Amino acid sequence: MRRLALTLALILLAGGLEPAAAERLVVSLSNHRVAVTSSFVGEDLVLFGTIEPDSAKTALRPPYNLVVTVTGPRQTLRTRRKERVLGIWVNVDSREFVRVPSYLAVLSNRAVGEIAHPDVLRRLQVGLDNYLLPQRIGPDIADTVSNDPFRAAFVRLENQNGLYRQSGTAVTFLTPTVFRVAIPVPANVATGNYAIDVKLFADGAMVARTNTALEVIKAGFEQYVADAAREYGLRYGLVTSLMALLIGWFGSVVFRRD
Amino acid sequence: MQIYLPIADLPVNIFLVLGMGLAVGFISGMFGIGGGFLMTPLLIFIGISPAVSVASVSSHIAASSFTGAINYWRKGALDIGLAMMLLSAGIVGTATGVWLFTYLRTVDQLDLMIGLSYVTLLTAVGAMMIYESVRAEIRTRKGMPATLRRPGSHTWLHGLPFKLRFKRSKIYVSAIPVWAIGFIIGFVGAIMGIGGGFLLVPMLIYFLRVPTATVIGTSMVLTLVTMASATVMHAATNHLVDAVLALILMVGGVIGAQFGARTGQKMRGERLRLLLGLLVFAVGLRFAYELVVKPDDLFSLRHVGTE
Numbered sequence: 230m231r232r233l234a235l236t237l238a239l240i241l242l243a244g245g246l247e248p249a250a251a252e253r254l255v256v257s258l259s260n261h262r263v264a265v266t267s268s269f270v271g272e273d274l275v276l277f278g279t280i281e282p283d284s285a286k287t288a289l290r291p292p293y294n295l296v297v298t299v300t301g302p303r304q305t306l307r308t309r310r311k312e313r314v315l316g317i318w319v320n321v322d323s324r325e326f327v328r329v330p331s332y333l334a335v336l337s338n339r340a341v342g343e344i345a346h347p348d349v350l351r352r353l354q355v356g357l358d359n360y361l362l363p364q365r366i367g368p369d370i371a372d373t374v375s376n377d378p379f380r381a382a383f384v385r386l387e388n389q390n391g392l393y394r395q396s397g398t399a400v401t402f403l404t405p406t407v408f409r410v411a412i413p414v415p416a417n418v419a420t421g422n423y424a425i426d427v428k429l430f431a432d433g434a435m436v437a438r439t440n441t442a443l444e445v446i447k448a449g450f451e452q453y454v455a456d457a458a459r460e461y462g463l464r465y466g467l468v469t470s471l472m473a474l475l476i477g478w479f480g481s482v483v484f485r486r487d
Numbered sequence: 488m489q490i491y492l493p494i495a496d497l498p499v500n501i502f503l504v505l506g507m508g509l510a511v512g513f514i515s516g517m518f519g520i521g522g523g524f525l526m527t528p529l530l531i532f533i534g535i536s537p538a539v540s541v542a543s544v545s546s547h548i549a550a551s552s553f554t555g556a557i558n559y560w561r562k563g564a565l566d567i568g569l570a571m572m573l574l575s576a577g578i579v580g581t582a583t584g585v586w587l588f589t590y591l592r593t594v595d596q597l598d599l600m601i602g603l604s605y606v607t608l609l610t611a612v613g614a615m616m617i618y619e620s621v622r623a624e625i626r627t628r629k630g631m632p633a634t635l636r637r638p639g640s641h642t643w644l645h646g647l648p649f650k651l652r653f654k655r656s657k658i659y660v661s662a663i664p665v666w667a668i669g670f671i672i673g674f675v676g677a678i679m680g681i682g683g684g685f686l687l688v689p690m691l692i693y694f695l696r697v698p699t700a701t702v703i704g705t706s707m708v709l710t711l712v713t714m715a716s717a718t719v720m721h722a723a724t725n726h727l728v729d730a731v732l733a734l735i736l737m738v739g740g741v742i743g744a745q746f747g748a749r750t751g752q753k754m755r756g757e758r759l760r761l762l763l764g765l766l767v768f769a770v771g772l773r774f775a776y777e778l779v780v781k782p783d784d785l786f787s788l789r790h791v792g793t794e
Contacts, residue, residue: 267731269491270498305791309595312785317603317778320595325791382786390788416491416498447493454493458726466722469730470715473546473737477553477711480741 251290253283254439256427261441263414264448274443276410280429291405294337294344294430296355299412301332301392301445302421308383324379325365331419332392333360336399336410345433353428353435357384357395391415412443420445494729495539501735503533508739512551515740516747517754518763519555519703521548521682521710524609524770526736527601535732537598541588541680542721543729543736548682549714550737551744552707558748559704566701569653570708572662573669577713580673585720588678592725595789604679605774612686613768620761627757660695668694673713677720682710685767699756 256278263272276297282289305327312321335341341356351359358375362383366373373380387393392415401409412425422444429437447455457465489498507529515522523544530540559565591597652659668690672683687706691697697705722728751759 265491267491268489270489307595307789307791309787309789310785311782311787313781317599318782318785319599320787323595379786382784383788386784386786386788417496419496451491451493454730458494458722458728458730462723462726463719465726465730466719466728469546469722469728469733470549470718472730472734473550473715473718474553476734476737476741477550478557480550480554480745481557484745 251283251287252429252431252437253281254427254429254437255279255281256439256441258425258441258443261443263418263443263445265418265420265445265451266448267451269416269451271416272414274412274414276412276425276427276441278408278410278427280406280408280437289406290431292431293402293405293436294339295400295402295408295410296335296337296341296344296428296430297400297410297412298355298360298426298428299332299334299336300330300424300426302330302419302423303328304331304419305329306383308379308386310379310382324383326383327363327365327370329362330360331421332423333357333387334393334399334412335360335395336412337397338400338402338408340397341395344430345435349433349435355428357393390417392417414445418445420447490731490735492535492729492732494543494727495535495732497534499533499535499732504732504735505739507533508547508736509743512740512743513747513750514743514766515551515684516555516744516749517751518685518747518759519688519707519751520684520763521552521714522740523548523676523681523683523714524605524679524685524767526740527680528605528770528773530732535729537601538588538592538725539727539729539732541601541678542718542725542727543733544680545676545714545717545721546728546730546733547736547740549711549718551740552682552684552710552714554741554744556704556707556711559707562704564701565704565708566653566697567708568651569658569665569697569701570705572651572653572665573672573705573709574712576666576669577673577709578716580670580675581677581713581717582673582720583670584674584677585717585724587674588721589724599778601679602774602778604675606771606778608675608679608686609767609771610775611771612689613764613766613771616689616760616764617768620757620764623757624761657698658696664694669709672709673717676710676713677717682714684710685763 256276259275280289280293305325306329307323307325309320309323311318314321335356337344341350350356354360361372362380363370363372364379384393399411403409422442425441425443427439428435488501490501491498507526511522511526514525526544526547527540530544531537588597591600650659650661668687672687675681675686676683684706687709688702691702691706718728
């Protein structure tokens with residue numbers, strides 16, 4: 230019995246060490262800070278990286294597959310479903326998605342389904358279908374199967390907004406070990422911290438993983454207005470009203486005809 | 488040229504929004520209304536959420552009605568006493584409206600409520616205006632005076648207690664219908680993002696028999712104060728007023744209104760009312776169509792909170 234446990238521990242140890250001993254990912258992001266200004270219409274960031282042997286003796290084993298998952302600040306959203314009631318379309322049912330990423334991009338060099346076994350992808354939360362999107366269902370908070378109507382609608386709507394995306398062409402291998410990733414940052418992204426998780430696959434198994442981050446901030450006037458509206462609602466309203474009066478008065482003076 | 492709206496959280500074309508402000512301003516100047524019932528749907532149409540549209544338009548209407556009110560003030564066509572009485576109830580109506588707005592937003596029925604209010608109010612008021620002006624038109628054709636003057640004609644409203652005399656408008660009416668009208672205007676204004684001018688003017692004429700000379704100026708004062716307070720309340724409770732959006736709309740609106748007013752003065756009153764009636768009715772039908780026809784997408788998203 231003791232010998233069995235020892236062998237098992239040895240196998241696990243060997244299994245755990247083996248991938249880490251082989252490859253290492255080195256990545257660099259073109260820009261760690263995206264500033265949302267009054268002329269912001271979206272931006273494309275570029276992530277460069279190389280796959281390096283962890284020590285001089287280990288050999289690389291291409292071809293590699295790469296999956297980059299970018300997640301934005303968490304937020305809670307409600308998905309509502311309309312139904313016809315007395316001839317008109319009314320929201321009758323809703324499901325809350327609790328603390329889900331406001332932005333979720335799964336970028337890879339080929340379709341995620343071809344990279345690894347579905348079980349592996351599910352365990353590593355790779356792909357929009359496998360990423361955990363907790364919903365409030367009654368008193369519980371849990372994710373559902375990927376074809377649940379509310380989950381599917383949620384992902385579809387976020388996809389239409391450009392905030393949830395999955396692309397099998399966003400990662401380009403320049404050489405078998407040097408890659409470039411195009412990360413789209415649409416105009417409607419939320420401000421906050423974004424996590425970039427880079428996973429390297431070889432032969433259907435994850436062999437290396439690294440992460441980096443980026444920050445989206447509102448800058449200048451936009452920042453000021455948004456902060457004022459949130460923090461000092463009453464004063465902000467009074468100032469807006471005053472501005473209205475001023476412009477109204479100005480109009481009557483400029484166009485005065487008598 | 489794209490400009491990023493800080494509260495609506497999306498970029499819009501500045502010239503498109505300015506153009507919308509001009510167009511709606513033109514119509515509002517022409518008919519002597521705020522134009523909120525046109526502006527709010529237009530903003531929703533270009534992708535701004537109904538809640539932000541309603542809240543931001545209120546400040547736009549405040550600006551254009553202030554311009555109008557100053558012009559009428561100079562002509563002495565303003566009944567301050569009547570406006571103050573309407574206002575005292577209007578503010579209460581606005582506060583109730585903002586409260587209901589906040590509540591409906593939490594239960595996901597705000598968009599429906601906005602849609603339903605638009606359909607009911609606009610089709611009803613539009614149909615009434617069309618009917619009235621067509622009848623007046625027919626009477627003119629027959630060679631009779633366009634409007635039936637009914638001096639001293641009293642309805643049951645005139646039998647109510649707490650009577651007050653409004654010198655400028657030369658009317659002697661109970662405070663109850665005045666308060667009721669003020670409350671309704673403040674209430675629907677806050678919920679629908681409209682100043683309610685197109686509702687208030689007919690109400691003042693038909694129910695209180697306010698003469699045409701003072702009715703528009705007085706209605707503008709009420710619109711101004713209810714919309715300015717709606718702006719403050721929406722900003723304080725829902726944080727939804729987009730000042731950048733409002734500013735662009737205001738500039739367009741104030742300029743457009745001046746040209747609209749010139750065009751409007753060249754037209755006959757009945758013709759003008761018929762046109763406005765048709766416009767109001769058409770917008771109402773547009774909303775009815777949206778409620779009745781199956782939407783492209785049965786699902787929709789709403790932000791509950793950000794971390």
